[in-house]
Amino acid sequence: MALKISTVGNSTNIKWHSCSVGKLERQELLRQKGCVIWITGLSGSGKSTLACALSRGLHSRGKLTYILDGDNVRHGLNSDLSFRAEDRAENIRRIGEVAKLFADAGLICIASLISPYRKDRSACRAMLPEGDFIEVFMDVPLQVCEARDPKGLYKLARAGKIKGFTGIDDPYEPPLDCEIVLQQKGPECASPCEMAEEVICFLEEKG
Numbered sequence: 001m002a003l004k005i006s007t008v009g010n011s012t013n014i015k016w017h018s019c020s021v022g023k024l025e026r027q028e029l030l031r032q033k034g035c036v037i038w039i040t041g042l043s044g045s046g047k048s049t050l051a052c053a054l055s056r057g058l059h060s061r062g063k064l065t066y067i068l069d070g071d072n073v074r075h076g077l078n079s080d081l082s083f084r085a086e087d088r089a090e091n092i093r094r095i096g097e098v099a100k101l102f103a104d105a106g107l108i109c110i111a112s113l114i115s116p117y118r119k120d121r122s123a124c125r126a127m128l129p130e131g132d133f134i135e136v137f138m139d140v141p142l143q144v145c146e147a148r149d150p151k152g153l154y155k156l157a158r159a160g161k162i163k164g165f166t167g168i169d170d171p172y173e174p175p176l177d178c179e180i181v182l183q184q185k186g187p188e189c190a191s192p193c194e195m196a197e198e199v200i201c202f203l204e205e206k207g
């Protein structure tokens with residue numbers, strides 16, 4: 001059989017090596033379906049908190065998960081990236097590719113990052129088989145996020161000490177047709193555990 005040599009981006013003369021152990025066997029071993037849960041929303045909307053609550057809730061059900069948090073990945077793999085639009089796009093692309101590998105490994109990968117641009121989130125969705133990308137929108141008003149401001153970044157942004165801060169002087173494009181919307185309209189909002197349960201119910205309904 002002719003060796004299929006290909007070029008992908010700047011990588012030339014490469015060949016995809018298939019392995020005898022496939023995704024289905026890994027999923028059978030883990031007794032779960034690999035997928036990506038993509039949590040998007042403003043800074044301070046509760047992405048990381050939900051990711052942790054979701055991971056804990058799934059773990060208690062015997063499911064293997066892994067969290068890719070934007071803040072955390074920017075300490076290592078993506079430490080070379082800024083918050084310019086093109087760097088945010090690259091941040092999301094890389095996390096999307098890693099999340100795809102984790103899902104192929106059979107894990108439930110929970111990605112939590114602002115990911116402000118629809119086109120970037122759509123590109124990550126397109127990397128995965130239909131139904132394996134579950135987009136969760138933290139629909140929390142800017143006022144609530146700014147009131148929380150746990151890292152004091154909104155205060156710095158308002159003072160002009162941080163330029164291009166999402167929601168202040170950088171855009172956020174809310175999802176138009178994501179799988180799950182977690183809303184907080186008033187001062188009361190669901191607890192992180194209640195939000196995690198809503199996501200888990202969705203996953204169970206979808207098998």
Ligand SMILES: Nc1ncnc2c1ncn2[C@@H]1O[C@H](COP(=O)(O)OS(=O)(=O)O)[C@@H](OP(=O)(O)O)[C@H]1O
Nearest residue numbers: 043044070071083088091113114115116164165166
């Ligand atoms: N300019 C600017 N805009 C938005 N956020 C900023 C910025 N500078 C630093 N931070 C902190 O970085 C966290 C967002 O990183 P992400 O990788 O999730 O962002 S993105 O998806 O690339 O837009 C985000 O963390 P979270 O608050 O957990 O969302 C911020 O605390």
Ligand SMILES: Nc1ncnc2c1ncn2[C@@H]1O[C@H](COP(=O)(O)OP(=O)(O)O)[C@@H](O)[C@H]1O
Nearest residue numbers: 042043044045046047048049148150190191192
């Ligand atoms: N469901 C919730 N109800 C009330 N406060 C929340 C909820 N989820 C997160 N928070 C609080 O909001 C702040 C930001 O949460 P965090 O998870 O860091 O958001 P993000 O990761 O989107 O920046 C924290 O102080 C956190 O305790």
